Amino acid sequence: MSTINEWGWTRAQHDALAGFAAQDSESTPTVPARVVGHTHHVYDLVCAPDARTMQGRVTGAFEYRATGPADYPTAGDWVLVEAETGRITACLPRHTAVSRHVAGEETLEQVILANVDVLFLVFALDGGRGFTIGLLERSVTAAWNSGARPVVVLNKADLADPARREQALVDVETHAPGVPVHLVSARDGTGVQQLLAEAQPDETVGMLGKSGVGKSALLNACARVREAAVHAAEGELRRGDSQGRHTTTDKRLYRLPGGPIIADVPGLRELQLWADDESLDATFPDIEALALECRFRDCGHNGEPGCRVAEALATGELPMDRYERYLDLQRELAFLARKRDIRAAQNEKLKWKQITEHQRAAKKQRR
Ligand SMILES: Nc1nc2c(ncn2[C@@H]2O[C@H](COP(=O)(O)OP(=O)(O)OP(=O)(O)O)[C@@H](O)[C@H]2O)c(=O)[nH]1
Ligand SMILES: [Mg+2]
Ligand SMILES: [Zn+2]
The missing domain is CATH 1.10.40.50 (Probable gtpase engc; domain 3)
Known part of the structure; x- marks a missing residue:
């Protein structure tokens, strides 16, 4: 029988829920569920205890309490859902969150992935301009800020000559000291087994990288190692600059038999930092x-x-x-x-203004 544990539900999550449920005043019975994907505000959920799948939406009360986009569930989140109706009443506290700015809005946080334990920072050694020291440092900073363990993945090793591969490794060791680095090829499977060993079976792996670096191909290569029937769409590359065409459009969690859980995400156009x-x-x-x-x-x-x-x-x-x-x-x-x-x-000012206006109105009424 399938269980929610296969989707990363652990003792720690169970304890977090116990603490959380004590504060929760909602009276309708809910079950914990993991968000494995979403399109806008419709969430694909895997529910406790038997990993049943369903779709859900947040309740009006949830929306009322939300103070910004970061408060809404995203891929990887654990939520409480009414099993009968699919109404999501709460998002459980995240143990990690990969964030960036909302496009064009410097002060709003957007959570790309929640509760990932390991974050693959994927670059391609295909001669394109995607692997730069600057982007490496930004990605590593975002990873440290998320709470997940960063792992640098230099993909498409089959397209690079030995000198280029060696230089790339030296670059990562110099500019991302202490971060594990793997040379892999999603095409021929080189290094994929070793890369998978970076995550425990019950852990969740996230990926971050530009379009076309081979995130979906890497997921497929990991699935081949585990003999899983996972086939994420891989895209063509633009001729000339080897850039991707944003093939993956939605974030989604995939579970490999024997673990781990891997999240495939759309390619980042730019990485607007959200970090401390x-x-x-x-x-x-x-x-x-x-x-x-x-x-x-x-x-x-x-x-x-x-x-x-x-x-x-x-x-x-x-x-x-x-x-x-x-x-x-x-x-x-x-x-x-x-x-x-x-x-x-x-x-803060706005809040006080509202309170004073409210008090003034109340006084008037009393008069
Ligand atoms: N030669 C070679 N090609 C690869 C490798 N990994 C991926 N590719 C190819 O690169 C192209 C882009 O791969 P995708 O997996 O779609 O890239 P992505 O990072 O998921 O891109 P987006 O979904 O657009 O963000 C595809 O044609 C893949 O087959 C590799 O290791 N070697
Ligand atoms: Mg993709
Ligand atoms: Zn000094």
């Missing part, structure tokens, strides 16, 4: 370690005496271009944080 300072430090542990050795704890690395960062830059121990990209990302995150603060202040 700690995630940046995790991406640049080399710079973080140097900064700890500066004479002053609050050293701004701007000509202060005893600055270890300046020293490392002078000797070439820390390459200037890496430091500059670190400063760029830091500026970007500081800008985001400021905008978020302004928005929070505005919301």
Whole structure:
């Protein structure tokens, strides 16, 4: 018999639910369910206990409580659903969330995937412009911020000569220190077994990468290793620049027999960061370690005496271009944080305005 455990329902989730259900005042009986996909506001769910599938929508009360897009369920989420009606009453707390900005909206968070344990950062070694150090660092920062373990996947190894493969590995080891890296080919299956070993059987794997890097092909290759009947659509590449054509249009979770669960997602057009300072430090542990050795704890690395960062830059121990990209990302995150603060202040003001208006109206009525 199938059970919800095969979809990643673990002891930890069970305990989280127990704590959550105690606060939940809704009286209609609900079951936990995992969101395996959704088109706009219709959610594809796999429900406890027997992994029955159904479709659902959030209730009006859910919508009323939601403060932004990040509060709505997304692929990977655990929700509470009324088994009879498919009404989703709550989204359970996420243990990880891969986020970015809502397009064109700097201050709104959009959750791409929820509750993934491992995040494959997929790049293609097909000679296209998709594998850049900048994108590598951004992706790693997003991964650290999500709470999932990042794994760099250099796909299409079959298209790269040995020198190119070696250089790519060195680039990742230098610019994403401490992050596991795998050279694979979804086409001929090289390295796929080892890549799968990065995740435990009951874990969920997410993927992040541009269109055409081979995310769906990688999912299919993993399925072949597990002899699973999974066939995600793979797309053609544009001639000339090897870019994909956005073949995958919806996020979806696939369960491989013997695990893990893998989420295929549409290709990212750009990765608008949604992260904090700690995630940046995790991406640049080399710079973080140097900064700890500066004479002053609050050293701004701007000509202060005893600055270890300046020293490392002078000797070439820390390459200037890496430091500059670190400063760029830091500026970007500081800008985001400021905008978020302004928005929070505005919301606060609005709330007080509403309360005072309400009080005024109440006073008038009493008169
Ligand atoms: N030679 C070679 N081709 C590959 C490999 N992996 C994927 N491809 C091809 O690259 C093209 C794009 O692969 P997809 O899996 O559709 O890429 P995707 O990342 O899912 O793209 P989107 O769904 O658009 O985001 C397809 O024609 C694949 O067959 C590989 O390891 N080697
Ligand atoms: Mg795809
Ligand atoms: Zn310093």
